[in-house]
Amino acid sequence: MGSHSRGGPAVRAIHPTRLYNAGVPSGNTHNLINLSTFAVLGSAALYLQRAGSVDFSRGDALGFTVGFFVGTFLLSPDLDLAEQNVNSKRAWGFLGVLWVPYGMMFSHRGWSHSWLVGPLTRLVYLALIVGLVVGLVRLVLPGAALPSLPVRLDWPVALPLLAGYYVSQWLHLIADGVRPDHKMRFRRR
Numbered sequence: 001m002g003s004h005s006r007g008g009p010a011v012r013a014i015h016p017t018r019l020y021n022a023g024v025p026s027g028n029t030h031n032l033i034n035l036s037t038f039a040v041l042g043s044a045a046l047y048l049q050r051a052g053s054v055d056f057s058r059g060d061a062l063g064f065t066v067g068f069f070v071g072t073f074l075l076s077p078d079l080d081l082a083e084q085n086v087n088s089k090r091a092w093g094f095l096g097v098l099w100v101p102y103g104m105m106f107s108h109r110g111w112s113h114s115w116l117v118g119p120l121t122r123l124v125y126l127a128l129i130v131g132l133v134v135g136l137v138r139l140v141l142p143g144a145a146l147p148s149l150p151v152r153l154d155w156p157v158a159l160p161l162l163a164g165y166y167v168s169q170w171l172h173l174i175a176d177g178v179r180p181d182h183k184m185r186f187r188r189r
């Protein structure tokens with residue numbers, strides 16, 4: 001006798017308040033929140049589509065889904081911590097190092113976590129990196145055939161992508177407790 005109290009390991013249920021009590025949710029918590037919301041949104045969209053209330057094309061649904069997942073896993077606002085080790089940096093594999101300058105440029109939960117400009121900073125940064133790589137490849141290997149986009153990025157294609165991306169970002173910010181007017185309250189001095 002004399003052993004510890006009996007009973008199995010404590011059940012580790014995630015209670016909703018625990019997601020917020022710790023202050024800032026972890027990367028895994030963010031992913032869980034985003035994926036659950038996606039399931040709800042997807043079911044609602046499917047229901048409304050069946051009822052004839054909305055008319056989304058397959059392309060719209062695909063674009064939104066791609067934008068949402070890219071935003072959740074690859075372009076999370078927490079890339080502003082890319083000089084450290086965060087989920088969204090790890091998701092890039094060895095390319096994660098490309099986000100280190102972004103992490104150094106943006107302070108954690110600063111502009112990177114604003115509702116409109118924040119998500120845009122990551123798109124612009126990504127475009128700059130891609131442009132830089134393409135430029136370098138053209139310079140070093142002038143004859144090299146570069147992969148092209150599978151579709152033309154015109155508005156009907158870009159809008160669902162952007163919508164999915166922004167919704168994924170806003171869910172992150174809501175979970176972080178960041179208000180929509182974050183960084184917008186200018187003070188005159």
Ligand SMILES: [Zn+2]
Nearest residue numbers: 077078172176
């Ligand atoms: Zn965050």
